[in-house]
Amino acid sequence: MQLPIDKLRQIACHFFSREKVSVLVIAPTQAGFSGSITCILNDPKSGRKHVLKQLPRLIPINQIHWTHALAAHVNVRGHQLLPTAIDCNETRRSPSRSTPKVVTHADGTLWQCLEFIDGQPLEAPRHDQVELAITSLADIHNRAAGFHKPPHRTLSGWERRVQQLRLLAKSKEAPPVRCNTSDEKLMHIRELQIEFLQLINAQGLRDTMHRLTRHTMTTVHQPVLRDCWWDHVIFSGSKDLVKGIIDMDAAGWDDPAVDIARLLGSWQLESQQNDAQLFDLWPNAFKSYTTLIAAGTNFPSRVQLYHDTAIISGLQQWFTWLLTENQTFTNMQSVLQRVTLLLGATPAALKRLQQLQPKCSVN
Numbered sequence: 001m002q003l004p005i006d007k008l009r010q011i012a013c014h015f016f017s018r019e020k021v022s023v024l025v026i027a028p029t030q031a032g033f034s035g036s037i038t039c040i041l042n043d044p045k046s047g048r049k050h051v052l053k054q055l056p057r058l059i060p061i062n063q064i065h066w067t068h069a070l071a072a073h074v075n076v077r078g079h080q081l082l083p084t085a086i087d088c089n090e091t092r093r094s095p096s097r098s099t100p101k102v103v104t105h106a107d108g109t110l111w112q113c114l115e116f117i118d119g120q121p122l123e124a125p126r127h128d129q130v131e132l133a134i135t136s137l138a139d140i141h142n143r144a145a146g147f148h149k150p151p152h153r154t155l156s157g158w159e160r161r162v163q164q165l166r167l168l169a170k171s172k173e174a175p176p177v178r179c180n181t182s183d184e185k186l187m188h189i190r191e192l193q194i195e196f197l198q199l200i201n202a203q204g205l206r207d208t209m210h211r212l213t214r215h216t217m218t219t220v221h222q223p224v225l226r227d228c229w230w231d232h233v234i235f236s237g238s239k240d241l242v243k244g245i246i247d248m249d250a251a252g253w254d255d256p257a258v259d260i261a262r263l264l265g266s267w268q269l270e271s272q273q274n275d276a277q278l279f280d281l282w283p284n285a286f287k288s289y290t291t292l293i294a295a296g297t298n299f300p301s302r303v304q305l306y307h308d309t310a311i312i313s314g315l316q317q318w319f320t321w322l323l324t325e326n327q328t329f330t331n332m333q334s335v336l337q338r339v340t341l342l343l344g345a346t347p348a349a350l351k352r353l354q355q356l357q358p359k360c361s362v363n
Helices: 005-012 016-021 061-076 128-145 157-169 184-200 206-214 259-272 283-292 299-322 332-355
Strands: 026-029 038-042 050-056 110-115 221-223 233-235 242-245 250-252
Touching: 005 016, 005 050, 016 110, 016 157, 026 283, 061 110, 061 128, 128 221, 128 233, 128 259, 128 283, 157 206, 157 299, 184 299, 184 332, 206 332, 259 283, 259 299, 259 332, 283 299, 299 332
Parallel strands: none
Antiparallel strands: 026 038, 038 050, 050 110, 221 250, 233 242
């Protein structure tokens, strides 16, 4: 759902003067999977742009404040790769309900306004463009390494995987559907869920799930982005420079390998080269990263394990959101495409996970 332009202008007045807002060109964008409303504010006189974005529900306000501070910390130490949040108007600020860079609108929604990073993402990059993106991530990780922990502890990427794998190991049949059974796309997703569970129920795969829950992952943790999908990496018009990486709302304390797995894994899904290891597809990208940052032990293997388990747990999460929790998404066609790509990658991911010999903890 998009808000009327008049209401978006009211919200923009939290960050700019009414005179300024009155001349801004406001262009709503398509909502992402989170459903957060986003629009571009364009000043035709100066050509300067900003992104006005509704904050995701359920994220604590001091967590958003932490992501803003993290972006400022990274950017002040070099070229600006992360979107910077701007301050709200002093007269519009409500200290009891918001931070200086977050405002509460009259309807109770929370908003932030970010500097616009001009450029475009690449769905099918060349090898050198993948290296550019990974080098930019290494730069961000290096600059973020000294930043303090977020105020709220959340589960690490591997802790979330273990929880989801335990649930998968127990689920032997598709749970009851609580969604609109007359929706053709949802019924298609239900069919994909049944196909997915048939793959999981194959002989030996549940034992694999159990073994993975006992795997010990690295303790290399620092601030990372955690939602570094390919369409969050913005390239210049000439496509020979990474201008920035957007959407930091999920940033937190985790293994940097999570970001590499997320980005390279998303490009692999789009290319549907599912049988290949990520390192085999982009060996120079891995070498570039480990040349610039101390990545810890077994880095390529960690990245691959995060990616393969993300395919499985990601599918499980989508099925739960859509069919059990009855959550709605504005662009169901994109959701269906994402679920289809993940399911297409599942057999190869399961095969690799079966061949893995987990390193188990002593607990």
